[in-house]
Amino acid sequence: MLVLFNFTYLKMHQPKIVLMSVILKIVDGLVVRGPSAPLSAPLGSSVVLPCYVDEALPVEDLEVEWRRADSETLIHLYQDGESRAEVQQQDYHDRAHFFTEEIQHGNFSLRLDNLTAQDEGEYRCRVHSQQDSGETVAEIKNIERLLVSGPEKLVSAYVDGDVTLNCSVDSHITPEHIEEVSWRKTDKDGDITVLLYQKNKTVSEATHEEFRGRVEFFTAEIPKGNFSLRLKSVRTEDKGVYMCQVFAGVLSANATVQLERLGFSALHTMTVILCISASGSALLLCFLIYSPDKETLIGLQMFLLFFPNILMCLAFLLWGLTEGSLNESVCCCALYFLRPLLLHWAAPPMSIFTGNISRHQCRLG
Template identity: 25%
Template sequence: MSRNALSIYGQATSPSYMSHTNMTSYVGHTTSLPCWALSHTPVTAVEWRRPQTSNYVFLSRDGHDDSGKQDPSYRNRASLVDSKVKNGDASLVLKDISPEDSGLYECRVKGSKSRRKRRGVLGGLPVSTVNLQVHLEQEMTGNRGDDLVLPCRAPRDAAVDAVEWLRTDMESGTYIFLMRDSIPDPTRQHPSYRGRVELMDPDLKDGNLSLVLKNVSSKDVGTYVCHTKTSGEREKRATIESKPISIIHLKVETPVVHITVYTGNSATFPCRAPVGTDIVALEWTRPDLEDNGYVCLVRDGILDPTRQHPSYRGRVELVDPHLKNGDLSLVLQNATRSDTGRYECRLSRQQGRQKRATIQTEPVHIIQLLVLESGDEEKEDEEKNQTLSTIPPEPRARQRHGLIGVGIAGAAVAVLYLVMFFI
């Protein structure tokens, strides 16, 4: 999952408000809370607040933010989607979400012709209410070799003495990362994570406990849990005993690159090893080849043709035979229609020679090659269109009809609001 995704289930559920929306977000994400002033009169003030609180979440007057009585926990985190409130868009952007942000939010607006008195907060019924639920548990997906940020946030204004990241499937007592009194503790850190993890903010400003996981691989798949200790008491045990404040289910995928060339041309298959990798062997394979022959195999810097498939002899070469800077890319020359297929790049970092003909590791990179004859442009366009077209014509027609219905209903609500707005 990408880091800003959220789920919205918005329905008008209460006759007391112009609109009500239920929303779901996750720790560390950015969320937009919807609010629309259904009036053609320019909006001069917008207020967002949580019921039964003395301070507001956000207040804007005449295009200027008013932080006088803003709740401190929302400072530098709350802003309008459009500071000028064009077209009546008074929606609020709430950054770096935490569990404490769960609850009900109310949006009120003031028009230039409103007769309401100028005061600290806007009176009247809300234009919009939003019920926000922030979940501790979320899924994330990354590509092999990427650096990922696993989000975690401590309660705001809490004095954090220690932060710990665990993986649920690892041996009890070992951890991914542990820091006590601002000092990382590697004593029982799992070896596979040494040198690959660090806090996004080592100073833990604003309670940011997010973890940076570098050069992810399939071995990193699992459930990650973030714990913190905010009391002044020291713990002698290796791990922190507290309720989790963030849970991440991590999946790691191998990126697939689609390449199209015409017969007789050359194709370059990109593949790169993580920076600093000591490469012992490199192999390019094609799963559908007979007798499990490979496309290209290099061991200790020497090309090994022993079981290279005959159709690729003399037609493949590495972009950099010395594999400098981790460049494992392959050039396929004089492409033919029979070269169409899936190509996989693997590497070995094990010292010593392997007896088996192929490298037994997961692919670092995958290439899907399509070779077309000259004059096949129309076929290529047709295949692209089939890939891009995900909505059949009939559902699209239904979507248009639905939008017309929503537009008519919206117009009726707008007329009602104009009457209420200036009373």
């Protein structure tokens, strides 16, 4: 409030007025301004803590310090015309910076880089200039975190069945602000892209040929932050470690899922039974050697000639259909198909062998 005095009154009471002005100035001090509301920023990014005065202050005898309000930890100090980095708390080295060129204009704001969860809290900016001083408080609140969670234990599945690999984004960041979600299978031989979500849509072209047509997101669940993966027609080679990695601006996080303990399907069980039956038929050689009946002998020879090879041919055919390795299966089936022909070609020497066995049995008789 400005009050006008006449010259006579001013002359008579000048010493008192000057003294009162000095007292008011000391009481009021510097008016240091800060943010009007708590600040928030993503984890790992930078944030500016405002601190300024309305009028520029002389750099001489100017001292500005930033401290944590809860622990009085010194974050940054400007003194004698320069920043005193040597007195900073170790945790803030290379993370807390002044806008040096703005100090002469009364701006003492602080930039804090690489935000961590521990940076949440109140910060006090104190300004000392000659006989005046003032302070303001800035608060960092609700640092944006990106938390990605997966299953807590190993995931098991059955071959030829379907399995769900869980991946949930626990954050206030909406799916519209999530730039990319990638599912990758990591092995000792490298990693391959299983499924990619980018710019609010699934990029099927990025899927590796081993998984093409067998993987998908739960589209209706994506708005809820659910980026779980459905893997269909599971194969034995699908076993391994899968990584769900999420990117949102400067934020990124990931979760891993391990697919283990793959059970056998009905086709696998049938393949094993066929292999065991084909191998077990070789026990009939005992009957072939000691059988006195010639007709039985010929029947057993024909049985051993065709039966095991037919069974193994079917076994490899089923294995190829189950595992998708048709090229290898066709080659193996062809070998077992040709094997009876090779055995038939070797029949003359076998007749000499069986004849010797018969004569040996006669001598024993």
